[in-house]
Amino acid sequence: MxxxxxxTLGPASANKDIMRAMVENGVxxxxxxxxxxxxDGFVQALGLIRDLEQELDMPLTAMGxxxxxxxxxxxxxxxxxxxxxxxxxxxxxxAEEASANGKVFLPLDFPELLIGLEEGMRVVxxxxxxxxxxxxxxxxxxxxxxxxxxxxTLTSNKGITFPGKFHPVAALTEKDRKDVREGLxxxxxxxxxxxxxxxxxxxxxxxEMEHCGKRVPIIAKIERQNAxxxxxxxxxxxxxxxxxxGDLALECPLAEVPTIQKRIIRACRHAQKPVIVAxxxxxxxxxxVVPTRAEAxxxxxxxxxxxxxxxxxxxxxxxxxxxxVVKTIREISVSAEGYFHERAQTPWMPxxxxxxxxxxxxxxxxxxxxxxxxxxxxxxxxxLTARNISSRRPxxxxxxxxxxISTVKALNFAWGITPVxxxxxxxxxxxxxxNFVLGSPKFDxxxxxxxxxxxADLRLPEPRTNKIEVFQK
Numbered sequence: 001m002x003x004x005x006x007x008t009l010g011p012a013s014a015n016k017d018i019m020r021a022m023v024e025n026g027v028x029x030x031x032x033x034x035x036x037x038x039x040d041g042f043v044q045a046l047g048l049i050r051d052l053e054q055e056l057d058m059p060l061t062a063m064g065x066x067x068x069x070x071x072x073x074x075x076x077x078x079x080x081x082x083x084x085x086x087x088x089x090x091x092x093x094x095a096e097e098a099s100a101n102g103k104v105f106l107p108l109d110f111p112e113l114l115i116g117l118e119e120g121m122r123v124v125x126x127x128x129x130x131x132x133x134x135x136x137x138x139x140x141x142x143x144x145x146x147x148x149x150x151x152x153t154l155t156s157n158k159g160i161t162f163p164g165k166f167h168p169v170a171a172l173t174e175k176d177r178k179d180v181r182e183g184l185x186x187x188x189x190x191x192x193x194x195x196x197x198x199x200x201x202x203x204x205x206x207x208e209m210e211h212c213g214k215r216v217p218i219i220a221k222i223e224r225q226n227a228x229x230x231x232x233x234x235x236x237x238x239x240x241x242x243x244x245x246g247d248l249a250l251e252c253p254l255a256e257v258p259t260i261q262k263r264i265i266r267a268c269r270h271a272q273k274p275v276i277v278a279x280x281x282x283x284x285x286x287x288x289v290v291p292t293r294a295e296a297x298x299x300x301x302x303x304x305x306x307x308x309x310x311x312x313x314x315x316x317x318x319x320x321x322x323x324x325v326v327k328t329i330r331e332i333s334v335s336a337e338g339y340f341h342e343r344a345q346t347p348w349m350p351x352x353x354x355x356x357x358x359x360x361x362x363x364x365x366x367x368x369x370x371x372x373x374x375x376x377x378x379x380x381x382x383x384l385t386a387r388n389i390s391s392r393r394p395x396x397x398x399x400x401x402x403x404x405i406s407t408v409k410a411l412n413f414a415w416g417i418t419p420v421x422x423x424x425x426x427x428x429x430x431x432x433x434x435n436f437v438l439g440s441p442k443f444d445x446x447x448x449x450x451x452x453x454x455x456a457d458l459r460l461p462e463p464r465t466n467k468i469e470v471f472q473k
Contacts, residue, residue, distance in 0.1 A: 001333040002416035004309040010317025028412040035067035039182030061412040064183045066176040068194030074107035079156040092143035126158040171201035189409040192219040197226040202237040223247035245279040272387040274413035277302040278311035286319035303336035308415040347392035361388035364452040374447040379429035
């Protein structure tokens with residue numbers, strides 16, 4: 001399969017035999033969720049990942065998912081409380097609770113989040129189960145009367161969001177900074193960053209990494225309207241994006257989330273950056289052995305739209321059938337990717353004005369198609385050459401050789417790419433590619449292979465030239 005699977009590790013799956021079977025069925029990235037643990041809690045899981053890499057002779061990527069500034073209300077008097085539609089409820093700083101006068105009071109100890117809250121703005125609690133709008137500003141930036149838009153049960157310490165409102169809260173919290181430092185020391189290969197709003201959020205994480213002396217890929221999670229609005233600037237700094245549909249559906253109108261997902265996927269492909277689709281991919285399989293038809297269609301559509309990865313959360317972390325979920329995703333991918341190539345008639349031609357790298361990648365894919373090539377094999381230092389080829393969505397297998405282990409781990413996020421760590425000392429990159437083909441059991445005598453290198457991704461001493469070669473084993 002060409003679409004990569006990300007599996008979240010948890011009590012149901014942090015077992016070597018289950019993890020091995022997951023890898024054999026398409027998992028290339030394991031997610032370690034810092035919302036429920038810290039680096040010390042991942043030592044054993046990371047050890048299992050590294051053991052499997054050695055046993056299977058395959059690079060696997062360990063991605064830490066930072067929890068970010070998840071904001072919650074405080075304790076509610078006489079919780080749980082039943083809220084009726086149209087009921088007035090007060091929201092404010094804890095010091096304003098004396099003004100409640102018998103009304104339900106929602107304490108929020110984040111003064112910066114209330115700055116600029118105005119009449120008519122939406123407020124959402126409990127993952128969208130309770131919807132409010134600001135009816136009155138009682139004390140500017142401190143106390144507000146809300147009107148309930150629906151009936152529901154309110155309990156203490158529920159998450160709260162303000163759809164569409166800019167939050168003057170940095171995405172990188174002190175807990176995140178500690179988790180990054182300890183995660184890098186532990187040897188994590190990538191980080192997903194929660195509640196990103198602007199490019200400065202990503203810059204803060206880069207600076208924290210550079211302070212630690214190590215830079216690994218950053219996947220920016222798109223789960224706020226501000227992130228959607230700032231997509232292009234986020235793509236300039238992030239190494240990939242994640243369509244985190246759970247929180248995104250709280251910030252944006254639910255009816256728009258599917259089209260937002262499509263736009264994000266398209267933007268990432270044009271930027272040669274991987275994109276992950278996440279949240280409730282196969283949620284019913286937490287308890288069931290088969291998904292719903294709607295879930296199967298959802299996963300298929302994400303793959304047909306061109307997602308590089310799909311991510312499983314509860315399904316593999318706490319579900320009753322973690323391996324069956326992965327196998328189901330793999331089965332869906334066979335049909336989805338077949339239809340994708342039937343419909344799209346890949347490779348995709350670069351748009352007018354595209355850079356030379358895209359045109360080189362397109363030419364490589366065309367040669368592979370016309371020569372009925374067994375595969376494409378490229379050399380890449382930074383991963384750019386491989387991502388350029390991936391963005392053309394070729395029908396053929398793509399093997400990307402790199403001497404950089406960080407590049408190899410990062411390419412596990414890229415659609416259709418099989419990364420290979422190249423340890424050969426041979427200076428000429430094309431010679432490395434040929435030796436790989438000659439020595440690999442993946443190729444039979446007589447197989448035709450297209451070899452590709454690009455000057456933007458080469459280092460001396462080899463001449464800085466673009467090169468595509470048709471090679472027969």
